[in-house]
Amino acid sequence: MEELYLYNTLTRKKEKFEPITPGFVGIYVCGPTVYGHAHLGHAKSYISFDVIVRYFRFLGYRVRYVQNITDVGHLVSDADEGEDKVARQARLEQLEPMEIAERYTRSYFEDMDLLNVERPDISPRASGHIPEQIELAQTLLKKGYAYEVNGTIYFDVQKFKEYGKLSGRKLDELMAAVRIEKNPEKKHPADFAVWKRAEPGHIMQWNSPWGRGYPGWHAECSVMSTKYLGQPFDIHGGGLENVFPHHECEIAQSEAANDKPFARYWLHNNMVTVNGQKMGKSLGNFITIKDAVKKYTPLAIRYFVLSSHYRSPLDFSDQALESAQKGLGRFHQTFARLLKAKINAKGKDETFEKKIDTYRQKFIQAMNDDFNTPKALAELFEFLKEINGWLDAGQTVTEETHKKAVQVIEETAGKVLGLLPKDYAEFESKRSGDVDAVVQILIDIRSALRKEKNFALADEIRNRLQQINIELKDTSQGTVWEYK
Ligand SMILES: Nc1ncnc2c1ncn2[C@@H]1O[C@H](COP(=O)(O)OP(=O)(O)OP(=O)(O)O)[C@@H](O)[C@H]1O
Ligand SMILES: [Zn+2]
DSSP states (O other): OOOOEEEETTTTEEEEOOOSSTTEEEEEEOOOBSSSOOBHHHHHHHHHHHHHHHHHHHTTOEEEEEEOBBOSSOEEETTTEEEEHHHHHHHHHTSOHHHHHHHHHHHHHHHHHHTTOOOOSBOOBGGGGHHHHHHHHHHHHHTTSEEEETTEEEEOGGGOTTTTTTTOOOHHHHHHHOOSOOOTTOSSTTOEEEEEEOOTTOOSOBOOTTSSEEEOHHHHHHHHHHHHHOSSEEEEEEEGGGIIIIIHHHHHHHHHHHSSOOEEEEEEEOOEEETTEEOOTTTTOOOBHHHHHHHSOHHHHHHHHHTSOTTSOEEOOHHHHHHHHHHHHHHHHHHHHHHHOOOOBSSOOHHHHHHHHHHHHHHHHHHHBTOOHHHHHHHHHHHHHHHHHHHSTTOOOBHHHHHHHHHHHIIIIIIITOOSOTTHHHHHHHHHHHHHHHHHHHHHHHHHHHHTTOHHHHHHHHHHHHHTTEEEEEETTEEEEEEO
16 A cells, blocks of 8 residues: 655644554544534635545555534523624524534535535534433543633643643643633633533523533534544544644643543645635635635636645636636536547557656655645646547547546546536536537538528538537548547
């Protein structure tokens, strides 16, 4: 198996990927908080991890991909304060919180399907794992890593010596950095709620050994990842802004509760920005995927995301998306040209086969270097240039080599990057076949008209075809046609 290197936020370096169980990869990625339609920021996160999962599968691993749905517990402020995001939206739309969660979960999957993002293997919901989250709080209390104040269970960060190892933050710095009003219930300002008591009027609440309450935001990811992947598991992913506090807290509570490392590799995607500022629901500077697809094709959005590295920020602009749309258009055009090319010899073309192997290898090399999609795409463009050269006049197009070129594009650009429409090959060959047949009928009628000296009507056929970019050429072998 190829050697794959990935950048691990935990160790701050690129490391060779070694699965915990040979041949298997367990990956957990923080999913959306379902209180609004997904935006282009989400597109970057979930397209990036989709390609990562697809690439592991391409390498031959069996992957279990778990991505949660946050339908409870994510408060308006990441620091345990304010209203629940889903409950707030329910109040605004005058619906049940679970109606909001259901509506936006469906909307999320609709959008991801459009963007050709494969569905995770398991999409667990926070509200479906309340007993597990209560159990986590109980274990932490029993082991002395947590304390109860009036029905809220706080994690005691000072008890967990490694707190800060992911984000590189130190407890005393955190103490100094707290700007928000100090919560008198907490022993240290960085302590966080594993379980919270429900204040009067809080809609989503459950029974617990400490009275009515609801889980803290970080608890769901700790319990749902390990429930389905075991502890430790291979890869934990999410957006960069979740390193602190979310992922730092997940590590603390899971490692404290189970005395085992939590996840081996931590992968974080950078942000989609607008004029340099993070695109976010709370910030109101977002473009929903539903709006974006009114102007750009879903695959152009996907291509836009993959044209920068997942760890690089990506600034949104109409201009950038327009150029992505054009770039992908060129890509599809050449691929269509390859599919439609006339094969004029049997067997293979050794020289071109070598080139195909080289480009396939270069694609793999780029992806093995921390999933470098911009580099992989650049290699594919070079490959397409070569294909154009190969197809240009006078070349022999051999059957086997043609098939191999198509296959390599299908597996790299299609299977791994997801940039080819699902039924592309079928659609293109069927469409070009139909056009061929129809134009041939017109060519035959035109010849008959010319024989009858009805030149006016014959010319009309030619001119009308020209208006739709189909050019007829009268050669010594008869009339042929091509796109202008
Ligand atoms: N602008 C963005 N660029 C890249 N990833 C993002 C962006 N915004 C959110 N994400 C990622 O999408 C995932 C789900 O985010 P979530 O729905 O919980 O919150 P959010 O949309 O960031 O909320 P808000 O926009 O209110 O901050 C997270 O992993 C998050 O890091
Ligand atoms: Zn999470």
